[in-house]
Amino acid sequence: MSGERRFRFGAVTGFARTGQEWAATARHIEELGFSTLLCPDGTGTFAPFQALSAAAAATSTLRLGSYVLASPLRTPGEVAWETASLDVLSGGRFDLGLGAGRPGAERDAGRVGVAFGTAAERVRRIEQTIEAVRARYAASDSAPGSDPVRGLQHPRPPVLIAGTGPRMLRIAARQADILALGLPPQSTEDDLAAKADQVREIAGTGFGRLELNLNIALVGDEFPPHAASWLGADPGALIRNGSITVLAGSAREMADTLMRRRDRTAVSYISVNAQFAETFAPVIELLDGT
Numbered sequence: 001m002s003g004e005r006r007f008r009f010g011a012v013t014g015f016a017r018t019g020q021e022w023a024a025t026a027r028h029i030e031e032l033g034f035s036t037l038l039c040p041d042g043t044g045t046f047a048p049f050q051a052l053s054a055a056a057a058a059t060s061t062l063r064l065g066s067y068v069l070a071s072p073l074r075t076p077g078e079v080a081w082e083t084a085s086l087d088v089l090s091g092g093r094f095d096l097g098l099g100a101g102r103p104g105a106e107r108d109a110g111r112v113g114v115a116f117g118t119a120a121e122r123v124r125r126i127e128q129t130i131e132a133v134r135a136r137y138a139a140s141d142s143a144p145g146s147d148p149v150r151g152l153q154h155p156r157p158p159v160l161i162a163g164t165g166p167r168m169l170r171i172a173a174r175q176a177d178i179l180a181l182g183l184p185p186q187s188t189e190d191d192l193a194a195k196a197d198q199v200r201e202i203a204g205t206g207f208g209r210l211e212l213n214l215n216i217a218l219v220g221d222e223f224p225p226h227a228a229s230w231l232g233a234d235p236g237a238l239i240r241n242g243s244i245t246v247l248a249g250s251a252r253e254m255a256d257t258l259m260r261r262r263d264r265t266a267v268s269y270i271s272v273n274a275q276f277a278e279t280f281a282p283v284i285e286l287l288d289g290t
Contacts, residue, residue: 005211005262005266005268006268006289006290007258007262007268007269007270007287007290008035008036008268008269008270009033009034009035009036009269009270009271009272009280009284010034010035010036010037010038010065010067010213010269010270010271010272011029011032011034011036011037011038011271011272011273011274011277012038012039012040012067012215012271012272012273012274013025013029013037013038013039013273013274013275014039014040014042014045014046014048014051015045015046016046019054022046022051022054022055022058023054023055023057023058024058025274026054026055026058026059026062027058027059028277029062029274029277030059030060030061030062032277032278032280032281032284033281033284033285033288034062034277034284035062035063036062036063036064036065036095036271037052037055037059037062037063037064037065037274038065038066038067038097038271039051039052039055039064039065039066039067040067040068040102041066041067041068041069041070041073041108042070042102042104042105042108043107043108043111043112048066048067048069049066049082049085049086052064052065052066052086052090052094053086053089053090056086056089056090056091056093056094057089061093062093063093063094063095064086064090064093064094064095065094065095065096065097065160066095066096066097066098067097067160067162067180067215067271068097068098068099068102068160068161068162068180069096069097069098069099069129070099070100070101070102070105070108070109071098071099071100071101071122071123071125071126071129072101072105072109072114072115072116072117072121072122072125073105073108073109073112073114074129076125076128076129076131076132076133077132079096079098079129079132079133080129080132080133080135080136081136081147081149083096083133083136083151083157084133084136084137084147084149084150084151085149087151087152087153087157088149088151088152091152092151092152092153092157094151094153094157095157095158095159095160095178096133096156096157096158096159096160097159097160097161097162097178097180098126098129098130098159098160098161098162099126099161099162099163099180099182100119100122100123100125100126100163100168101116101122102182123167123168123171126161126168126171127171127175130159130175133156133157133159134155134156136150136151137150137151137153137154137155137156138155158177158178159175159176159177159178160176160177160178160179160180160213161175161176161178161179161180162179162180162182163179163180163182164181164182164183164195166198166202169198169199169202169203170202172199172203172210173199173202173203173204173206173207173210174206176210177209177210177211178210178211178212178213178269179199179210179211179212179213180213180214180215180271181195181196181199181212181213181214181267182215183195183214183244183245185217185231185232185233185238185243185245186233186238186241186243187243187244187245188241188242188243188244189242189244189261189264189265191244192214192244192261192265192267193264193265196212196264196265196266196267199212200266207266211268211269212265212266212267212268212269213267213269213270213271214244214261214267214269214270214271215245215271215272216244216245216246216247216270216271216272216273217230217231217245217246217272217273218231218235218238218245218246218247218248218273218276219246219247219248219254219272219273219276219279219280220247220248220276220279220280221248221249223235224275231245244261247272247280251282251283251285251286252286254280254283255283255286255287258270258283258287259287259290
C-alpha cells in the first residue's frame with residue numbers, strides 16, 4: 001500500500017481538574033506538535049463540544065475533534081447546530097467524529113435519558129447526522145428561515161467515522177474523510193493490514209480519499225499500574241504478541257514502526273492517549289513533514 005499521505009498526530013483527552021488546567025493542556029499539546037486535540041464522548045469526561053470550545057479559545061492552530069460522538073446521545077439537528085457553532089468559534093478548526101457508541105455508551109444513554117437503540121438504528125443515526133450537517137452548511141442566506149450560524153469550512157467540516165464492521169466501512173467510504181479503525185487491543189499488524197485491505201476493497205477508487213486513523217493506548221516502556229484494566233490485557237503480553245495498541249521502544253524505533261505500518265496499511269493519522277504526549281513528542285519531531 002502507498003505511504004504517500006503525510007503523517008499527522010492527535011492527542012486524546014477529556015478531563016482536567018480546572019478550566020485553567022484544561023486550557024494549559026490544550027496549549028501544551030499544540031506546542032508539542034500535535035495537529036489535533038481529540039475529545040471522547042462519555043458522561044465520565046467533559047462534554048466534547050464545551051471542552052473543545054474552551055480548547056479552541058486557548059489555542060491558535062490546533063484542530064479540535066470529537067473522538068467520537070455517540071450517535072444515540074444527540075439528535076442529528078442538535079449535532080448540526082453544535083458543529084456549525086464550534087466551527088465558527090474555533091476559526092474553522094473543528095473535525096466532526098461520529099460513531100455508533102463505544103462499549104459503555106448504553107449506560108451513558110441511560111444517564112442522559114435517551115434510548116440507546118439497536119445497532120441498525122444507531123448506524124442510521126450517523127447517516128442522518130451527516131445529512132443534517134450537510135444541510136445546515138448548504139442552506140442559502142435567502143432561504144426562508146435560514147440559520148445564520150452555518151460554519152466556516154465548506155462544504156462541511158472533515159468527518160471522521162469510527163468503525164470496523166462492513167456497514168460502517170461502507171458509510172465511511174461514501175461519506176467520511178477519515179476512518180478510525182477501532183480494532184481490539186490484541187490485534188496485530190497483520191490484523192490491521194487485513195482490515196485496511198477490506199477498506200480498500202469496499203472503497204474502491206475512493207480509497208485514496210480516506211485518511212486512516214489508528215489510536216494507540218500506551219506509548220513507551222513505562223506504563224501506569226492500571227494500564228492492564230484499561231486494555232483488559234497485560235501490556236507486556238501485548239508487546240510480546242505484537243499488539244498495535246502499544247507502541248514501545250526508542251523514539252527512532254517507534255517512528256520506524258509507524259513508517260513501516262503506513263507503507264503496509266496506509267494508516268497515517270496516529271492518535272495517542274494524551275497521558276503519553278511528552279513521551280510521543282520526539283516521534284512527532286522525527287516524522288514531521290514525512
